[in-house]
Amino acid sequence: MLITTSNSRSGDTWNRTGVEMDNLAAPYFILKDGGEHITIASPQGGPIPLDLNGRSVTERTKDTLRFQKDPQALYHFFHSLSLSEIRKEDFDLVFIIGGYGSMWNFPRNRQLKELLEFAMIRNIPVGIVGHAMVALVSLTTDKGTPFVKGRKITAFSNSEEESAMLTEAMPYQLESKLVALGALYSKGPDFESHVVEDANLVSGQNPASSIDVARKVLSKARDCKEVSPWHKGEKFFRYR
Numbered sequence: 001m002l003i004t005t006s007n008s009r010s011g012d013t014w015n016r017t018g019v020e021m022d023n024l025a026a027p028y029f030i031l032k033d034g035g036e037h038i039t040i041a042s043p044q045g046g047p048i049p050l051d052l053n054g055r056s057v058t059e060r061t062k063d064t065l066r067f068q069k070d071p072q073a074l075y076h077f078f079h080s081l082s083l084s085e086i087r088k089e090d091f092d093l094v095f096i097i098g099g100y101g102s103m104w105n106f107p108r109n110r111q112l113k114e115l116l117e118f119a120m121i122r123n124i125p126v127g128i129v130g131h132a133m134v135a136l137v138s139l140t141t142d143k144g145t146p147f148v149k150g151r152k153i154t155a156f157s158n159s160e161e162e163s164a165m166l167t168e169a170m171p172y173q174l175e176s177k178l179v180a181l182g183a184l185y186s187k188g189p190d191f192e193s194h195v196v197e198d199a200n201l202v203s204g205q206n207p208a209s210s211i212d213v214a215r216k217v218l219s220k221a222r223d224c225k226e227v228s229p230w231h232k233g234e235k236f237f238r239y240r
Contacts, residue, residue: 001041001091001095002024002027002039003041003083003095003097003112003132004019004024004040004048004097005049005099005101005105006042006043006044006046006048006049006080006101007104008049008101017049017101018049018050018099018101019049021064022061022064022207023098023129023207024040024048024097025063026063026211027127027210027211028063030214030215031093031095031217031218036092036093039081040077040080040081041080041085042080042081042082042083045079045081045084045085046078049101082111083111083115084111086115088115088118088119091124092221093124093126093127093220094124095127095217096126096135097210098132098133098207100131100166100169102131102132102134102135103134103171106134106135107134107137107138113135113138116139120201123199123200125200125217125218126200126201127213128201128203128204129209130155130156130205130207130209131174132155133154133156133178136153137177137181146182148181149181150182150184151183151184151198152197153196153198153201154186154194154195154196154203155185155205156175158173159190160190163190188205191206193206193208193209193212202217
């Protein structure tokens, strides 16, 4: 299953945002060609917002061209399922695509948090790219410990945020937030692929990491265990 933002604006500003087409198309076909049955979901469902300020408009790749000619892919694009319609039991991997819009409609989304809880407990591979890592910020264990504390992860970096000149539009800098919560955050060069694995969680720093994350998640899906090593017999999450 692929999950995208359904938010087309950066907070209360008029800055348009969404998903860059290549960041959706490339992992879509890696997973599809790898034998996965594809479902695309978003918090609200319906058409996926396209980032008109990104490479989506000017850059064409073999994957974006293939996506635009694929009737099934286009149907998914214009008719994404709402997260409330998803049956968690139906999926053997989760891939969460980033985008600035995710900073506003991923945190505290109960359906997304329940899906992530389900996946972590059952050791279902989860790939998260860029700003999508914000989906883990509000998760805690039942003891109140941030889920990301002590986890090896990456996400869109402060320096990349500054290069994009959108720091002031963000509710907070994701790298700083994760570090403050105790995450073992690492990063590579700006806008180059950097991927970090921690048990069944695979995170990518930025959109350039999407392909590598998709390949690793697909590989992990071939060798899943029933119960995650992170689940130690306690009630795993609470919501705050």
